Amino acid sequence: MSNDDKLNAVETWELMQCAKEKLGAKELQKIFQRGQTQINRYCSSPISEDHQRNPLDRIHILFSNLCEAGGEEIVRASINHFADIIGCRVAEQGEIVPDKDTVEEECLDDYPEKVAMDNMIAASEHPEKVRRQGEKTCREIMETVISYETHWGKLHNQS
Structure with a gap:
């Protein structure tokens, strides 16, 4: 071994x-x-x-402070930068929870993220920026899917 x-x-x-x-x-x-x-x-x-305190501790403090200040995307981008060295990317562990009240609102919430991604491509942005926006778009779409699953279950008496 x-x-x-x-x-x-x-x-x-x-x-x-x-x-x-x-x-x-x-x-x-x-x-x-x-x-x-x-x-x-x-x-x-x-x-x-x-x-x-070593550099890894200091990075942990930096990332924690960024998250507390609403900088989760900065942390995600930083970790992906490091993870790329070994061919990996960050994946959320928590359950995806819709942030809108209705399926229709969730559907509308998807559109700006997809348009933002398409605009980045049209502007020839760096592929890493486009990938991050694509991941954000996918998270939004999964919120819509989960919202729809819940809605469908209620309509068909399947909780």
């Missing part, structure tokens, strides 16, 4: 320790432009008096 298959890291300091083992301290020093002592602090347990 390779070392990658045995990855048990959960906390950010453990992930940093794994990165140090995989790339070497010197490479992390070059990437973060910090000395050996600072890299060791990033990789140490919080119970160690030498521990210091």
Whole structure:
């Protein structure tokens, strides 16, 4: 079994320790432009008096603050930027909940998102921007589908 298959890291300091083992301290020093002592602090347990908040912790704080300020799309775009390195994209885990009262209103809510995407294509926007808008359009369409399923179930006495 390779070392990658045995990855048990959960906390950010453990992930940093794994990165140090995989790339070497010197490479992390070059990437973060910090000395050996600072890299060791990033990789140490919080119970160690030498521990210091590492870059992964700082990114987590940044993303949390952005979400609190209504910047979920910025966070999603940032994570997708990182996830693209390994051929992945972010997917929402939560249940999709319609944000309009009727199916008709949900249908109308889909149209501006689709038009925005089409306008981006017509303006030759970057494909990543178009993809993000496409994902937003898909979320809106799924809200409509769920709203319709609920409506249909009520009409046919199928809850």
